[in-house]
Amino acid sequence: MAEQIKSVFEFAWLTTQQIAVTSDKEGTNIKGFGSGFFLQYRERLFFVTADHVAHPDDFEVGIRLGKDDYVWVFNNKNSTTELATMLTPIGGIYYFDKMDFNDELSFEIPDMKDIAFAILPNSFKAPFLTHELKCDDEVIVAPGREKVIVKSECIAELSKEDYCLIEGCVHWDIKGVRFERCNAIYCDLRLNDFDCEGYYLLEPTIPVVYKDWAGLSGGPVYNDKCQLIGMAISVSEVKDIVRVVPMKKITNLMDMAIRYEEDIEGAMMS
Numbered sequence: 001m002a003e004q005i006k007s008v009f010e011f012a013w014l015t016t017q018q019i020a021v022t023s024d025k026e027g028t029n030i031k032g033f034g035s036g037f038f039l040q041y042r043e044r045l046f047f048v049t050a051d052h053v054a055h056p057d058d059f060e061v062g063i064r065l066g067k068d069d070y071v072w073v074f075n076n077k078n079s080t081t082e083l084a085t086m087l088t089p090i091g092g093i094y095y096f097d098k099m100d101f102n103d104e105l106s107f108e109i110p111d112m113k114d115i116a117f118a119i120l121p122n123s124f125k126a127p128f129l130t131h132e133l134k135c136d137d138e139v140i141v142a143p144g145r146e147k148v149i150v151k152s153e154c155i156a157e158l159s160k161e162d163y164c165l166i167e168g169c170v171h172w173d174i175k176g177v178r179f180e181r182c183n184a185i186y187c188d189l190r191l192n193d194f195d196c197e198g199y200y201l202l203e204p205t206i207p208v209v210y211k212d213w214a215g216l217s218g219g220p221v222y223n224d225k226c227q228l229i230g231m232a233i234s235v236s237e238v239k240d241i242v243r244v245v246p247m248k249k250i251t252n253l254m255d256m257a258i259r260y261e262e263d264i265e266g267a268m269m270s
Helices: 008-015 056-061 247-269
Strands: 017-022 030-041 044-049 070-074 087-090 093-098 111-120 133-135 138-141 164-175 178-194 200-203 220-223 228-236 241-246
Touching (some): 044 247, 111 228
Antiparallel strands (some): 044 111, 093 111, 164 178
16 A cells, blocks of 8 residues: 555545446446545456446346446546546456256256456556545545556455445536536445345445445445455345445455456467
């Protein structure tokens, strides 16, 4: 972590990326928003998000429809003639389903894992920049700072003693030639329990209101030591719970994807 980063609030803002999902390759027909993050893992650059952000229609109907939308990351590099940011496309997204075979003739409907990522080149045409983050009229992160790639050394497991932080943007809207979005900061979340899949169930300090969390899915979750403990995927207003995928479950799938790409490269060279 860079020395100039002074707090977990700043670090989370510098590493959380905002996503737009469109149904067209030109990036004009926006159908949803979310969050994600870049992670350097095993000498490869990954972009990580929730699968329901990348494939919203699949999760709405509960089955794989066999079509891909287009995922874009906001560069926050302003333009005076178009919408107020460049967008970088993210292609080659991996997603995962679990199929439980009962016998040779039948099987259950695949269980869609809410984890998606892409393995990317190590350079982009444009930088990813911050927009302003303020808290109680204090500027925590100024606009125009270059965002940060999370290093795998930051990954840790969550403990009962940890306080957690989730940041991002909610209440997305398009007005004229500008995107309007509200910044959201949720801190002091504590581990309440684990669900049946071993995901963290975090308890916030205030009641959960879904619309105030919409747009944070896929974003990184940090503890108070600036350690990456997981990815936010859902909330429950009824239980006042935030559901988080532990990073170990994500990196296990990354290892699988790396082995797959190495096998493909080996087959092409042989």
